[in-house]
Amino acid sequence: MSGHLSMTEFSQRIGQAIAAIESQGELSDEMLLEMARLWNTLSYYRTLLSDPVMSRFSGIFRDQVLPRMVTAWKMRASRGMSLSSPEHDIEIGGILAEQYRYTIGDLHG
Amino acid sequence: MFWGTRRTDGVKVGKTTTAFPPLAADYDTFVDGGKNSPGGAVYTGDHPYYIGRPDLPKSYGYVGGQGSAGRVAGCTANPTDTPAAATLHQEAYFETAFVCLNYQGAGKDKIMDSFQWGFVDRGKTFKPSPYLTATDIVKHSTPTDKFLETLKSDYSGYSLVT
Numbered sequence: 221m222s223g224h225l226s227m228t229e230f231s232q233r234i235g236q237a238i239a240a241i242e243s244q245g246e247l248s249d250e251m252l253l254e255m256a257r258l259w260n261t262l263s264y265y266r267t268l269l270s271d272p273v274m275s276r277f278s279g280i281f282r283d284q285v286l287p288r289m290v291t292a293w294k295m296r297a298s299r300g301m302s303l304s305s306p307e308h309d310i311e312i313g314g315i316l317a318e319q320y321r322y323t324i325g326d327l328h329g
Numbered sequence: 330m331f332w333g334t335r336r337t338d339g340v341k342v343g344k345t346t347t348a349f350p351p352l353a354a355d356y357d358t359f360v361d362g363g364k365n366s367p368g369g370a371v372y373t374g375d376h377p378y379y380i381g382r383p384d385l386p387k388s389y390g391y392v393g394g395q396g397s398a399g400r401v402a403g404c405t406a407n408p409t410d411t412p413a414a415a416t417l418h419q420e421a422y423f424e425t426a427f428v429c430l431n432y433q434g435a436g437k438d439k440i441m442d443s444f445q446w447g448f449v450d451r452g453k454t455f456k457p458s459p460y461l462t463a464t465d466i467v468k469h470s471t472p473t474d475k476f477l478e479t480l481k482s483d484y485s486g487y488s489l490v491t
Binding site for chain 2: 264265266267268283298299304315317318326
């Protein structure tokens with residue numbers, strides 16, 4: 221279970237993720253997992269993608285980070301066309317199960 | 330349904346291939362989420378989709394933050410999908426259908442509207458089908474022949490009303 225975030229916390233984490241990617245520095249496994257969870261969360265709450273910052277993160281994660289993760293973690297296509305790494309306990313995309321994304325209470329209802 | 334050019338790492342997915350003449354490429358094919366899809370079926374039972382509410386994850390339901398595709402009889406639909414593995418294919422196409430279970434109580438399901446969508450350039454550029462260049466989902470009141478062909482191929486014992 222990835223847990224609950226407020227919209228403010230989620231926005232802050234997106235900002236931190238963008239900064240980490242654009243710094244061109246080394247991304248630790250924990251940072252990559254966090255980015256995967258954030259990307260899954262954005263995919264789940266698609267209305268957030270109308271925000272330019274959210275959309276930017278979605279694009280740079282998909283184009284710059286995800287291909288590296290697929291190779292480095294030997295990710296495989298799995299259920300619902302997700303990308304899966306059992307070793308790191310993560311599925312990216314697919315059915316977007318709760319344990320692989322955050323829940324943002326502000327967006328329910 | 331999924332149709333994709335052979336994965337860029339050479340791995341074949343699904344059990345069959347589909348041609349889109351006169352295009353030269355053969356596309357690896359399967360019912361997405363079905364028994365021949367990567368990782369196997371996302372549900373139990375020999376049918377090509379979730380069969381009812383008890384089979385669905387508890388988290389499935391209306392979520393305002395997912396947006397809406399429209400309203401029918403007071404119900405709001407917000408279908409969504411995130412096929413991250415499409416980034417493993419140069420071309421990846423989907424056709425998604427809404428299905429009426431046990432249509433008119435006659436014991437068969439009826440396929441309603443379907444939607445074509447997909448990507449080229451490893452998930453970066455939207456393209457709804459091998460034949461079409463469009464910037465938005467293409468809607469159909471009945472599924473395409475390719476949809477029915479793939480459904481029959483993966484689930485030969487499944488009968489339905491179109």
